[in-house]
Amino acid sequence: MSKRERIKGFYSALFKRYGSQGWWPSETPLECMLGAILTQNTSWKNVEKALGNLKDRGLISVEKLSVVPAHVLAELIRPSGYFNQKAIKIKNFIKFIKENYDGMLEKMFKEDSKKLREKLLGIKGIGPETADSILLYAAKKPIFVVDAYTYRILSRHALIPEDSDYKEIQELFMDILPKHTRLFNEYHALLVKVGKEHCKKKPICNGCPLEYDPHAV
Ligand code: SF4
Incomplete structure (x- = not known):
């Protein structure tokens, strides 16, 4: 084969x-993109808690996130771990949307995929997996x-x-x-x-949907 x-x-x-x-389990494209940043090095359960805190404060908004102080944001997203770094990443990301697309996500999503990807990778703290998650799950680009x-x-x-x-x-x-x-x-x-x-650190091949394939564990 x-x-x-x-x-x-x-x-x-x-x-x-x-x-x-x-996928992606989110109510809005902005929530999806915040989730893509918050999920770095943590479980989705912790991301949900952090997003829940932001929702409770009505902060899932470009305008509101642009004015909330980084230390306040950090406290709210504490459950996601690395919260100080992630607060800075979110602030950088929101600044990027404001500066490049007047804070409008529709404008950002209209950008050519390749160009948008390059720009996203230029934001400190956004690597390929996060950039591509934003492109695929929020901007609906085929990547x-x-x-x-x-x-x-x-x-x-x-x-x-x-x-x-x-x-x-x-x-x-x-x-x-x-x-x-x-x-x-x-x-x-x-x-x-x-x-x-199934494909955990110690794989459980028995019963896995891919166990029919020849593989080397
Ligand atoms: S069959 Fe393949 S995918 Fe499934 S657990 Fe084993 S190595 Fe992983």
Whole structure:
């Protein structure tokens, strides 16, 4: 079986087992983007607590986040960990939206994907995974998000060399799959799901939707 067939087969097997994941779990695009920043190095449960605090204060707004002092913001997002750094990242991100798009998300989302990605990566504290999550899940651009689970699953199945970087893994998916936002949305979410349920540090291959594939653990 070719690499192309296996990558496509993974999606079918995962979708068949788990179905649609309904990502990203957020009420608005801004909440989605804040979640993408807050989720760095923590669990989604902690992100939900931090977002809940922001919602309770009516702070899920570009205007309000632009005026709230960083130390107040840091306290509110404390449950997400690394809260001082994350407060600065959020402030930098909001400043970017204000300066480049007059604070209007619709204007930001109309930007060409490649240009927007470059600009996002220019914001201190925004790396490729966060930038691509913003592009895919908030701006609805067809770009594949790579995370630690993606790397782990693909390397355990010998689909990528162990020293593969983010760009190489992203290109593998984007070269093989049709460039559809909906497909990229589901595929990434499904890899996270199987990563959490089966492809843990110590893999539980027995019963995993991908156990049929030849792999090296
Ligand atoms: S748990 Fe095993 S079968 Fe499942 S993705 Fe990981 S290595 Fe593959």
